[in-house]
Amino acid sequence: MRADPKKVEAVLASLRPNFGERLNITQSVREAHGRREGMHDVMAPDAVVYVNSTADVERVVAACRDHCVPIIPYGVGTSLEGQVQAPHGGVSLDLSNMDAIINVSGDDLDCRVEAGVTRERLNAHIRDQGLFFPLDPGANATLGGMAATRASGTNAVRYGTMRDVTLGLTVVTPHGNVIRTGSRALKSSAGYDLTRLYVGSEGTLGIITELQLRLFGVPEVIAAAMCQFGDVASAVQAVTSILQHGVQMARIEFLDRLQMGASIRHSKLEGLEERETLFLEFHGSPRAVDEQIALVREICASFGGDELKWALEQEARTKLWTARHNAYWAARSLRSGCESFATDACVPISSLPTCILEAQRAAEAAGLTAPIVGHVGDGNFHMLVLYEPSDPAQRARAEALTDQIARIALAHGGTATGEHGVGLHKRNLMREEHGAAIEVMAALKAALDPSNIMNPGKILPDETDLLPSGPSIIMGARRLHS
Template structure:
């Protein structure tokens, strides 16, 4: 298996016919754009791949409009690439076969809030921050927090998770139902607002994580949670990264219902200090958050503090006010940009393996040794409470040897994760960047089953083609 440094860009390009563009212009007017700047914006994400723009962009404002675009695309066998805010990391939205980018960012309605049932239905362009602003006065929140202010449709498409996943799960556990436009332009609905169902195939879970390759999600029904009575955050520093991870492992194994448990290595701490003016001690650090009643939060925190102290944890500091907590978590969420700011002119090759919690210290320590030996700049952040961590290699833009080295290190880490019965991607998805790893993790037979599903639901291969696996 080779590291994915290059891909066959535009090797199977299917340009949009003039007749289709005319039909789209007649329907959408100025909401159809072929301007170079708009196309380039929709042909880039946060991956290390070059800009690969679509032939045109359509800004849709309803499910019916999405269905109209997809029906035309199906008639002309033209690719369709759903677009939210462009925050994906693995090349999900690059138009490697040309086609139409369907921008859902204007679909921002809260369709139905059922506070008594703790559910909400939103259009796909609603972002997680918008949703939480609009439901806060109901005493509710949506906990899935991947860092970027991503759209909820995009989060469902990539099966996102983030900092709260250790307690609240991922998008897989929190999506109850979907409205999807299929490759034929038909509108289907999956799931219900009930907490469980045994009715037929679980079509909701099939589409969640499908990365736009089976259909375009236009509405998402989600679980909500009551705002906790008490919230407290804490930081704790360690002599080395292994002890920080072992403290996390013991916390999870003891059943402490910690809400967030984030790891930052010394490089990440140094970067966020410079970027967010924090003044944190530059050593491996855990950033934790506890939710519950006043008594339960106090008990959780005392238990974790005792575990950390036994493993050399020092300088346990509390952030009890909302302003202090927000400042810390904002800095954590900006670690990606902080790392790049420390290395101007670089691109990031990011991994996000996830392993059983008992193997987490082993894989991180081995990966750190390899990264140090390579002399490439890097930093580590991780949602270590659920065994997931990110190692970001910073390479000079256009430096082919550095890029190849970073991809080789990423490959070695992924192979180690799979050997530990983990996964090549805990939350970013496969996209383009991790296609070579999927057969090793899932097996050729399983990947062929995925191809059969794809062919059945998308016989003309128009839905975000060339992602997850090749046909």
């Protein structure tokens, strides 16, 4: 059910004096804020408000709270699971103007930034200080959005996810209060870990406006390479062996032969075949990197891998990783005019070869084109399921396949989403993954957001699925305007 138009108009009337032209109700802007990357289903908000400060966010939250109107946080729209779409209408809160880098400490290896700062802008700002922010989800996402979805990416095998690099947050709560969580200390045992609660909450518990983040020194040596294999099992088993030997890899990425063929054509990669391929990167001192390379070369050869092909200079490394990051567009080029669903299964590393092979067989049985890429160093793989948008039956098969792959991951002790988040698309899988813990999540949502104005319709299954018989611990959870 969409928000009551009269209540929406009351919110807009209260905001116009403070926001002026930063409050936009044109159809094109609303639709742009109601569409996620990778799929063009539009669920537009009733209005878009561009905020410049935490105080602006407070004003918007207060107005929406008073009239029980939904708020949907928006960064740059790179999320893949519908987190920015507005199924109930309401106000899209655009934080992209909040892009100040507040401070950077090279001595303490940390920084404080506003939520609208993108990862590329932060890295450009700190590069001359010999520092870098390692998380690289592929898109030039905002750091606030990355925290909200608990993003990670290609460097996670060494540097962790947003959960690991976020020290503290500034959050505007659904009640309009501003709180600061965490500190600059690298560890704490003082009370509940609210920082971890908000990281991954996808805007359903509050709005992140500032972040305290860990930084890292630029490695003395960075070396990148590719190695090709004859089959999926050999490539992924090589990864398992590399990690079991304790090699501190910075990145280990996998492309299956279908994806590799698309990437060769799209990114004009030379001297490579359409075969299963690992993209590798090593960070450290010259001696440490040499030792890592020698061991990885030996392990890859023992699983039938070809000789490593190197990219040592910055330009060559950039070309290699640009080709990996462009895998999404390369895959889309396999079928002209197609749309896609991206799966996000993550499993224990020992289960990865089996899961990938099961996923490939499921795609073949569904008759769908579905190349695979994977952050195989931490057990995460993505199948991009392509479908013809004008064919409802084909789209239904594509959606069923994404659910099937998630359930394959769950059956092997994994998760339906390793880094993209839940949003709209994976809500139906949450009870299967978490069981009775869903009620605890719903209780937290009801306690912190009793009016259900914060990004409603995301993460949790429909509220009707959550209501137990008899007295309920989630009595505050209810449908908007029911």
